[in-house]
Amino acid sequence: MPITVLGFAGSPRRHGNSETLLDWVLAAMASEPDVEVEKVVVVDAGIGPCRGCNACERTGACVQQDGMTPLYDRILEADCVVLAAPIYCLGLPAQAKALIDRAQVYRSRRYVLGWPVIPEERRGKRIGLFLSTAGQAWDHVFDAAIPSVKCFFHVAGFRERDLRYLLVRSVDESGAIRRHPTASEEARALGHEVATTLRERIGA
Amino acid sequence: MIRVLGVSGSPHRHGNTERLLDAFLEGAREAGADTKKVVLSTLTYAPCRGCNACHRTGVCVVDDDATPLLEEMAHVDVLAVASPIYSMGITSELKGLIDRAQYLWARRMVTNTLDYPPEHLDRHRGVFLSTAGSDWPNVFDGAYPVVQALFSGLGFRYAANVVVNGLDAHGGRIQAHPTALADARAAGRREVASLLPR
Numbered sequence: 001m002p003i004t005v006l007g008f009a010g011s012p013r014r015h016g017n018s019e020t021l022l023d024w025v026l027a028a029m030a031s032e033p034d035v036e037v038e039k040v041v042v043v044d045a046g047i048g049p050c051r052g053c054n055a056c057e058r059t060g061a062c063v064q065q066d067g068m069t070p071l072y073d074r075i076l077e078a079d080c081v082v083l084a085a086p087i088y089c090l091g092l093p094a095q096a097k098a099l100i101d102r103a104q105v106y107r108s109r110r111y112v113l114g115w116p117v118i119p120e121e122r123r124g125k126r127i128g129l130f131l132s133t134a135g136q137a138w139d140h141v142f143d144a145a146i147p148s149v150k151c152f153f154h155v156a157g158f159r160e161r162d163l164r165y166l167l168v169r170s171v172d173e174s175g176a177i178r179r180h181p182t183a184s185e186e187a188r189a190l191g192h193e194v195a196t197t198l199r200e201r202i203g204a
Numbered sequence: 205m206i207r208v209l210g211v212s213g214s215p216h217r218h219g220n221t222e223r224l225l226d227a228f229l230e231g232a233r234e235a236g237a238d239t240k241k242v243v244l245s246t247l248t249y250a251p252c253r254g255c256n257a258c259h260r261t262g263v264c265v266v267d268d269d270a271t272p273l274l275e276e277m278a279h280v281d282v283l284a285v286a287s288p289i290y291s292m293g294i295t296s297e298l299k300g301l302i303d304r305a306q307y308l309w310a311r312r313m314v315t316n317t318l319d320y321p322p323e324h325l326d327r328h329r330g331v332f333l334s335t336a337g338s339d340w341p342n343v344f345d346g347a348y349p350v351v352q353a354l355f356s357g358l359g360f361r362y363a364a365n366v367v368v369n370g371l372d373a374h375g376g377r378i379q380a381h382p383t384a385l386a387d388a389r390a391a392g393r394r395e396v397a398s399l400l401p402r
Binding site for chain 2: 011012013016034044049050051052053086088089090091092093094095096097100101103104114140143144148150151153155173174
């Protein structure tokens with residue numbers, strides 16, 4: 001069984017800084033043996049915001065049928081989920097936040113209905129990555145986004161110690177990441193490291 | 205007449221957050237203000253595309269309900285922005301509106317065509333109202349900086365938070381909370397009174 005990686009490009013801007021970071025990580029992982037990577041562009045996927053109807057607390061499924069519907073299983077099946085998004089107004093862009101809010105279904109399954117979100121034998125064998133870019137250089141520029149990111153990975157069955165972050169400050173206009181002194185190297189190193197770690201854990 | 209605008213970012217009509225906002229607006233009316241409520245889920249607007257055209261022009265290229273609402277928000281005396289906490293942050297609806305205010309940031313920071321002097325900020329008070337099911341003391345921490353970004357863009361001093369966590373312990377009903385609605389009403393009265401001549 002190959003190691004499966006599902007990457008989300010969560011920026012409204014195509015091929016910008018955060019998506020480039022994602023492409024570097026995914027390319028490094030795909031260059032490893034037995035790794036299959038797939039990229040989903042959130043703005044093209046048609047993921048509506050959560051309506052707050054709480055129906056998933058009774059059924060364990062979302063009442064909305066849209067681009068998120070097929071992703072519910074694919075997120076759980078992936079050995080590695082990578083979320084890439086820029087910082088807008090100190091938070092995630094609305095489009096990426098919609099993806100995260102729709103993961104409320106997993107929370108309902110686990111904490112309301114008491115269902116296992118992922119099979120017991122896969123617990124602790126998956127890794128989640130958050131890749132982000134911000135125009136500002138502020139130390140705290142990612143701080144308000146991280147709790148929502150942790151929430152997403154937590155409800156999707158990732159342990160907090162299995163999360164990795166690559167956060168790049170001071171990149172604003174499209175393409176700025178390519179002039180960053182270390183981002184490309186760090187992204188590729190992260191991709192290789194995560195693929196290696198997953199292979200050890202899964203025994204593939 | 206003091207003008208107070210409440211903006212509800214909850215997709216859930218007449219739920220806990222909107223009731224909290226209603227109580228705030230009721231208090232504002234008791235203090236003599238003219239109030240209005242806008243519910244974001246009844247409007248049509250796209251999230252920011254990140255095109256950065258506003259960094260050159262100071263104007264958003266997207267023509268929908270967001271820009272007129274932001275202009276209306278900028279022209280009131282007290283701006284009350286409300287959202288429940290979903291996944292440790294504000295809703296996607298409210299974040300979509302806040303991201304669209306980027307053109308105001310561009311005017312302030314890039315094109316240098318907008319500036320809010322301290323006396324303007326003294327007369328424009330921003331209040332954030334929020335509810336959360338979780339009783340974690342840090343459950344609102346991811347929301348505050350984003351709300352601050354909105355108020356900075358629109359020229360409001362971030363005057364107060366009216367936030368209620370732990371609603372799951374009250375059956376998820378704000379009406380069952382001992383003080384939440386009365387506190388919001390008092391905050392509405394207080395914010396309007398603070399702008400009236402003494």
